[in-house]
Amino acid sequence: MRSVRIVVTNCNTTQEMTEExxxxxxxxxxxxxxxTGLTPGWGPESAEGWLDSYLSAAAVMxxxxxxxxxxxxxxxxAGFGEHGREGARELVDVPVVDITEAAAHLACLLGRRYGVVTTLERSCGQIEDSLELAGVGRNCAAVVGTGLGVLDLGDAERTEAAFLAAAERVRAAGxxxxxxxxxxxxxxxxxxxxxxGLPVVDGVGAAVKLAEGLVGLGLTTSRAGSLARPVPKRRAWGAG
Amino acid sequence: MRSVRIVVTNCNTTQEMTEExxxxxxxxxxxxxxxTGLTPGWGPESAEGWLDSYLSAAAVMxxxxxxxxxxxxxxxxAGFGEHGREGARELVDVPVVDITEAAAHLACLLGRRYGVVTTLERSCGQIEDSLELAGVGRNCAAVVGTGLGVLDLGDAERTEAAFLAAAERVRAAGxxxxxxxxxxxxxxxxxxxxxxGLPVVDGVGAAVKLAEGLVGLGLTTSRAGSLARPVPKRRAWGAG
Amino acid sequence: MRSVRIVVTNCNTTQEMTEExxxxxxxxxxxxxxxTGLTPGWGPESAEGWLDSYLSAAAVMxxxxxxxxxxxxxxxxAGFGEHGREGARELVDVPVVDITEAAAHLACLLGRRYGVVTTLERSCGQIEDSLELAGVGRNCAAVVGTGLGVLDLGDAERTEAAFLAAAERVRAAGxxxxxxxxxxxxxxxxxxxxxxGLPVVDGVGAAVKLAEGLVGLGLTTSRAGSLARPVPKRRAWGAG
Amino acid sequence: MRSVRIVVTNCNTTQEMTEExxxxxxxxxxxxxxxTGLTPGWGPESAEGWLDSYLSAAAVMxxxxxxxxxxxxxxxxAGFGEHGREGARELVDVPVVDITEAAAHLACLLGRRYGVVTTLERSCGQIEDSLELAGVGRNCAAVVGTGLGVLDLGDAERTEAAFLAAAERVRAAGxxxxxxxxxxxxxxxxxxxxxxGLPVVDGVGAAVKLAEGLVGLGLTTSRAGSLARPVPKRRAWGAG
Amino acid sequence: MRSVRIVVTNCNTTQEMTEExxxxxxxxxxxxxxxTGLTPGWGPESAEGWLDSYLSAAAVMxxxxxxxxxxxxxxxxAGFGEHGREGARELVDVPVVDITEAAAHLACLLGRRYGVVTTLERSCGQIEDSLELAGVGRNCAAVVGTGLGVLDLGDAERTEAAFLAAAERVRAAGxxxxxxxxxxxxxxxxxxxxxxGLPVVDGVGAAVKLAEGLVGLGLTTSRAGSLARPVPKRRAWGAG
Amino acid sequence: MRSVRIVVTNCNTTQEMTEExxxxxxxxxxxxxxxTGLTPGWGPESAEGWLDSYLSAAAVMxxxxxxxxxxxxxxxxAGFGEHGREGARELVDVPVVDITEAAAHLACLLGRRYGVVTTLERSCGQIEDSLELAGVGRNCAAVVGTGLGVLDLGDAERTEAAFLAAAERVRAAGxxxxxxxxxxxxxxxxxxxxxxGLPVVDGVGAAVKLAEGLVGLGLTTSRAGSLARPVPKRRAWGAG
Incomplete structure (x- = not known):
């Protein structure tokens, strides 16, 4: 059995986060x-909100x-709740797994309802939309914010406390x-x-496992429909 | 009553389309x-598919x-089914109306179910997703493609024939x-x-009317939630 | 550009409310x-609950x-949550805009989720149903009552206090x-x-703007389906 | 066991139909x-479309x-797809069963999906809405029209042929x-x-059985919520 | 009119419960x-959770x-929230009514939303699923547990207190x-x-009334689709 | 890295099918x-329909x-569309993956909509229900039968022809x-x-990959909710 070579794309330009x-x-x-990590050469230094998310999507592509x-x-x-997965699927000929959907797919196998704890409250809506369109929103009980920004996550103690508090709200929602x-x-x-006392699913790990699985089964994105390869045309990628 | 000044953003780089x-x-x-028309300085020359759509979203922002x-x-x-409206709402302090949702909002007032006729079949899924997230998907009976690319629409006769054929399918769906x-x-x-024998709604006209209405009522995007202004941070807009 | 002449129908027989x-x-x-205001010659003096709503619908038609x-x-x-819009659409050859749906259509353009604050709790269900059938229920986070009757709204201070309290519940719901x-x-x-600190949409203003927009675009109700003109037949309008 | 006394309300003014x-x-x-049959003293001679339906609702109340x-x-x-049931529930202190919902409730017990064959195509939308709000729309596969008006149903042969043709469409929908x-x-x-070769449910019979059942169990409409008794106020029932 | 002979199946092996x-x-x-009561000869002594529910389904069949x-x-x-109704429908040629769906069908006729109070919290999910698939989940506001096991229900005072507390939560949910x-x-x-101050529906009584109604109307399970009679084949019912 | 030991349960008693x-x-x-294959000691020789499915669920547990x-x-x-997965999750302390949900989870990663081709038409409803409750029904475009029984699948040519015909219907549904x-x-x-020209996902392979993934990540079923371990009590497994 040959090895599986995975490229993990960070959704922002912060090299440290790619490494993590x-x-x-x-x-x-x-x-x-x-x-192998891939850090976009442009885009936001962290993705928080829709403007960042669309900018990130283009930069990752x-x-x-x-x-x-x-x-x-x-x-x-590796951008939780960020846009772009369908575009990447059009672009490359190998399977593309987004960590948002990946975490939800595995979570569905572990319990009747799952919930998400994220960073800023403003990101919750994007995550809900992403799960819904991925087809796994039905069994999501709640998406809750901790109030921490992406770049605040370095403070482990504060992160854990905020996470545990948010987790209680998610659990109370079922x-x-x-x-x-x-x-x-x-x-x-x-x-x-x-x-x-609950299983906790990390999207990065989940996506790696799903990618390994798809590669192992010889499966890749369907070209027969909305995810056909991009139509050849002129495209300019940034103002440069 | 003061005048209403509207900027219309094209979703692609084709100046002729902006003018149209x-x-x-x-x-x-x-x-x-x-x-006033605004043509992005970069992006795709026409938006067809997800890769184009995300690239377009970043370029329009x-x-x-x-x-x-x-x-x-x-x-x-003015990009039917294209991404980006939430990002633009974060960015500017005036109302933002996307032609996809605009057409659907007015169509809902004119009949119990509406349908969409678009260009390539591959765009139908994006449009369905856009309508769903805008909150107006429920009364959409069908989204159907004509098989014509965006840049083929110049041929009026062929366009009309393809449109009428697709319209019959939409009508049959209710x-x-x-x-x-x-x-x-x-x-x-x-x-x-x-x-x-059916009302036909053009998204550009619909969006202009909705924009005039919102401005006339003094309404603009809520900042209290997911559409708050972007968090200040470093962002690079393209590879330049 | 010719002027737009709008008839606004009150849903009840209270002339003062029509004027307001x-x-x-x-x-x-x-x-x-x-x-121009139009007050029904019969019906309820205010519409609160289903019986009033159906009576009002017939009287307005x-x-x-x-x-x-x-x-x-x-x-x-101009009856928030009241029945009758489809009947009026069958009857007249010009566009008909109900203030319930109108407010929701504009609210959808201003934020990811909207909420409604109404009078009596018993009206909330009717409003939810009205929004759902109008095709704009998806992005409604909550419909909440203030406990005030329609005819209590004259007390401005009490109304404002009750409204603000109810608004907090709606905001907490997203x-x-x-x-x-x-x-x-x-x-x-x-x-x-x-x-x-939130945009507040009034249905009357919203409906006026949507009506102006539809008239400006030359659009009116579809006759090709469920909203065809009424079948000619004998109808008696009241016990008289 | 005491007897059960049922009043059946026709939705139109046609006495012959009440008798049938x-x-x-x-x-x-x-x-x-x-x-006991109850024929409204006013309203439409048959109910076909929304205007008739709202007029009928007021007249039946x-x-x-x-x-x-x-x-x-x-x-x-006894008005299939007609409005008014919630208003009647507010008004009287005994259970109210609408034949639309009644037929669907029993149909759900007999198969995984049911379908409806009705008169004019224009009535299909109203029926779908009625089933949805009654809480039994999920397992409805299709609502299909025969093209016959209510008052055409006297021609038994034509009715049966049209019904059988429509039934095939409903069956094909699942x-x-x-x-x-x-x-x-x-x-x-x-x-x-x-x-x-399918069970066929008549709403009138279904509603009679459900009414008998509710009376036998001593159950009636909840007053604790949206179906409380009407608020006392002035109401005029028709132009008289 | 001939009498109606109903067999009531207990979902567990506890004879006392069958009698009750x-x-x-x-x-x-x-x-x-x-x-006539029918107690399965095998299965769980009470059904609490999915393992019990599937075991019970097989034993009841x-x-x-x-x-x-x-x-x-x-x-x-008579197993609230338990599996098996579709299997029984395949098996016997008479109508089969499950108490879960039966209670919901009647509850829908009595108010705009209903709620369920059950035993253990762990059963809530099964009940929600059962209502959803039966086609009556839409108007269910909440399913709430009392924390009591099935076999604890003998303590009337404790049961009533727990029931009333849970009922308040259900009412608060609408x-x-x-x-x-x-x-x-x-x-x-x-x-x-x-x-x-609310109507309370017992599923056993509701199912009896629905069964009487179906028999009275001469209706039984459709064989034209998913509920056809079982395919003849070898089946072993237990390890014996 | 230690090896992953998977037990695959057949849903029927046919040893040859277990081996396959x-x-x-x-x-x-x-x-x-x-x-390792595990063939139930009792149950149906093939599972086709609800009665078989519930019998199979008990036998597999x-x-x-x-x-x-x-x-x-x-x-x-390994029973496509068959019941029992939640019961097995209660019972064992390791992850349980059902092939129905597994196939759908992977299919969602490969295209915007997926479809299922199965054996008998009567099984389609069960499969739809299974996908819905697993939380992956949203992006299922259609479930279509080939008309072949489980035990007819030995005829490879006939199976392939029937499969291809059914696949066209699924593709036409999106x-x-x-x-x-x-x-x-x-x-x-x-x-x-x-x-x-479409990716084809086999549930058995998909489930193996998902099981490997969950084990690799150290994840297993949540005990904090509906999938807690079975309550200790008397249970008899079959008439023996």
Whole structure:
């Protein structure tokens, strides 16, 4: 069995976050899997809100479009609740797994309802929309914010306390499983899982496993419909 | 009563299409309304599919962000089914009306179910998603493609024939009102309306009217929630 | 551009309320728009609950049917949550806009979720049903009552206090935009908007703007389906 | 066990139809049940479309309000897809069962999906709305018209042929059970049931059985919520 | 009119509970109805959770399959929220009514929204699923647990107190009608109804009335679709 | 990395089918994964319809309950559209993946809409219900039958022809990805995928990959809610 080569795209330009995500992805990856991080050359330094999300989507697609590294077998898009997955699917010929949907897919297998704890309250709506369109919104009990920005997640103690408080609200809404609603929370599933008594799903790990699975089964994006390859035409990627 | 100054953003870089859209917008505008077209400095030459749509969303936001013309009272986003409206709402302090949702809002007032006829079949899914998230998907009976690309719409006869054929499918699905599913179809509502015996709503005109209405009532985007102004941070708009 | 002549129908027999609604409608109307009030000759003195609503629907249709004043270009139906709009659409050949749906259509353009504050709790269900069937229920976060009857709204201070308390509940449910859930609340959008920090949409003003827009675009109700003109037959309008 | 006294309200002013409905109701009624017909003193001679439906709703409520016959234990409202049931529930202290919802409730017990065959195509939308709000729309596969008007149903042969053709469309949509979508079709369930090989539910019979059941269990409309008794106030019932 | 002979199946092996259910069924039955209890020969002693529910479904089907008593006209399945109704419908040629759906069908006729109070919290999800698939989930405001196990219901005082507390939560969620969410609660509708000021529907009584109604109308399960008779084949019913 | 030991449960008593499923599972399994088949000691020889499905659910739970072989890390339940997954989740402490949901989860990652082709038409409803409750029904465009029974699938040519015909119907309904709707179809994804030009997902392979993923991430069923371990009590598993 050949190895699985995964490119993980950060949704922002912060190299440290790419590295953190890659660490999370490698911790989840199987023995035959290699993980390469891809940081967009432009876009927001963190994605919080719709403007950032659309900017990020374009930048991530551009990063994939201009990528000239080693061949790869799958793409993991590591922006929780961020846009762009369908565009990436049009662009590359390998499976593309977004961490938002990935976490929800696995969470559905672990309990009757799941919930998401994310960063800023303003991101909750985007996440709900992303889950709905991915086809896995039905069993989502709630999406709740901690009030922390993406770049505040470095403070582990404060993050954990805010996460646990938000998790109680999600559980009260009926969630039996929790989802970490930000790529920057990767690793938190281990520290808070026991305290909560609930399974905690990290989207990065989930996406790595789903990507490995799809590659293992020889499956990739359908070209027969809305995700056909982009129509050839002139496109300019930024004001440059 | 002061005049209403509307900026209409094209979703692609084709200047001719901007001009056509502006003509359509002006035909719909009230006597006190002025319309200015805004063509993104980058992005796709036409938007067909998700990759184009996300690229377009970023380019349109950049065009609004760097706009330094006359002040304006509202933005009309003229990309049918294209992404970006929430990002534009975060960015500017005046109302933003997307032609997709605008057409649907007015269509709901004219019949129990409406339907959309658009260009390529591959765009139908995006339009359905856009209507759903805008909150007006419930009464949409069908979204149907004509098989024509955006840049094929110049051939009036072929366009009309393809439109009428698609319109029959939409009507058979229960639509009592038709929506033109592409900004480049503006004007077609007059030539096909009588033949079809159905009201035909053009999104550009609908959006102009909704923008005039919101400005007239002194209403603009809520900042209390998901559409707060963007968090200040570093953002790079393209590879330049 | 010719003027737009709007007939605004009150849903009850209280002449003072018609006058108040007409004042609200005129405040919203564009320079070329004239507004005429129409008070049903029979029906309830205020509409609160289903029995009143169905009685009101018949009385408003009768008022439109027997109207013999100046010609008009559109009808605004000023009963929030009340029945009858589809019947009026069958009856007259000009666009008909109900204030319930009108407020919701504009609210959808201003935020991701909206909420409604109305009079009695018992009316909330009717309003939810009305929004759902109009095709704009999806993005409604909550409909909440103030406990005030329609005819209690004269006490401005009490009304404002009750409105603000109810508005907090709606906001907690996720609403980013508020809708005034009673024609008799017209004007309150100015006094409470600032205190709440949310856009507040009045259905009467919203309906006037939508009516102006439809007339300006030359659009009216589809006859090709469920809203065809009434079948000719004997009908008796009341026990007389 | 005391007898159950049911008042069946026709939705139109046609006395012959009341008699036919009463015959159908009596055929379904248990041995201890008496059925009295109630024909509105005003309203449409048949109900086809929304204008008729709202007019009918008011007229039926007026008939119940002014009824001064023998006491009764339940009301059956015999207008398929017509409005008014919630108003009647506010008005009287006994259970009210509408034939639309009644047929659907029983149909749900007989198969995974049911479908409705009604008169004019224009009535289909009203019926769908009525089923949805009654809470039984989920398992409705389709509502299909025969093209026959209510007053055309006297021609038995033509009615049966049109019904069978429409029934095939409903079955193809997944219906395992058929519902007669007009009070005037009562009796047809016997003549077409065998030919179709599907259970056929008549709303009049279904409503009689549900009314008997509710009375037998001592259950009636909840007053704790939206269906409280009407607020005392001045109401005029018609132009008289 | 011939009598109606109903077999009521307990969902568990506890004979005392069968007897209690039969008492409840008889209290609801009309004068011409006879009720026979059927206790499965195997399965769980009470059904709480999914494992019990599926075990119970198989055991109840086996009990019906091997039943060799007097002929009967209808089956009432007395396991609130338990699985199996579609299997029983395939198996027997008479109508099958499950108490879960039965209670909901009648509750929908009594108020705009209903709610369910059941035993353990863990059962709430199963009940929600059961209502949804039966086609009557839309108007269910909430399903709430009392924390009592099925076999704890013998303590009347504790049961009533827990029921009343749970009922308040259901009412706060918008329910206008209450449903007893366990066959073992039969009888409680009389003791708590007055205290709550809401109609209370017991599923056993509701199912008896619906079964009587279907038999009276000569209706039974459709064979034209998913509920056709079981395909002949080898089946072993238990490890024996 | 330790190996993953998967027990695959057949939903029927046909040993040959267990072996075929095990072959399919092994073909999909990663290098460190072992697969053991488990054939219920009782139940139906094939599962077609609800009666079979509930019988199968109980029999599969009994097989897991009495299993005394080697320890295992995950369970794959190989009955497409069959009941029982929640019961198995209550019973065992390792992740349980049902092939129905598994196929849908992966299919959602490969296209905007997916569709299912199964055996008998009568099974379609069960599959729809299973997908809906698993939380992945939203993006299912259609479930279509081939008319072949489970035990007819041995005739490869006939199966393929029937499959291709059904697949066209699914594609016409909007599916961009196909799901094999029967465990006995495993292998068909290779022979028909190219002919169809669509990705074809086999539930057995999908479930193996999801099980490997969950085990790799250390995730298992939530005990905090509806899937808590079964309440201790007397249970008899079959008539024996």
């Amino acid at each position: 995500i890659v660490r999370g992805a490698r911790a989840a990856a199987g023995p035959g899997t290699t993980v 551009d990063a994939l479009r201009t990528y000239d590294g080693e061949p790869y077998d799958a793409v993991v898009m 969630a039996e499983v929790l989802v970490l609603g930000c790529a920057g929370m990767t690793g938190l599933e281990r520290t808070v899982g026991d305290k909560l | 859209i502006v003509r359509g917008a002006r035909a719909a505008a009230g006597p006190g309304t002025t319309v 950049d065009a609004l962000r760097t706009y330094d013309g006359e002040p304006y009272d509202a933005v009309v986003m 639509a009592e009102v038709l929506v033109l599913g592409c900004a480049g179809m503006t004007g077609l509502e007059r030539t096909v309306g009588d033949k079809l | 609604i007409v004042r609200g409608a005129r405040a919203a109307a564009g320079p070329g728009t004239t507004v 009768d008022a439109l049917r027997t109207y013999d004043g100046e010609p008009y270009d559109a009808v605004v139906m 609403a980013e935009v508020l809708v005034l859930g009673c024609a008799g609340m017209t004007g309150l959008e100015r006094t409470v908007g600032d205190k709440l | 409905i009463v015959r159908g109701a009596r055929a379904a009624a248990g041995p201890g049940t008496t059925v 007026d008939a119940l309000r002014t009824y001064d016959g023998e006491p009764y234990d339940a009301v059956v409202m 219906a395992e059970v058929l519902v007669l979508g007009c009070a005037g079709m009562t009796g047809l369930e016997r003549t077409v049931g065998d030919k179709l | 259910i039969v008492r409840g069924a008889r209290a609801a039955a009309g004068p011409g109805t006879t009720v 086996d009990a019906l399959r091997t039943y060799d008593g007097e002929p009967y006209d209808a089956v009432v399945m 329910a206008e009608v209450l449903v007893l969410g366990c066959a073992g609660m039969t009888g409680l509708e009389r003791t708590v109804g007055d205290k709550l | 499923i095990v072959r399919g599972a092994r073909a999909a399994a990663g290098p460190g994964t072992t697969v 009994d097989a897991l309950r009495t299993y005394d072989g080697e320890p295992y890390d995950a369970v794959v339940m 599916a961009e990805v196909l799901v094999l709707g029967c465990a006995g179809m495993t292998g068909l994804e290779r022979t028909v995928g190219d002919k169809l």
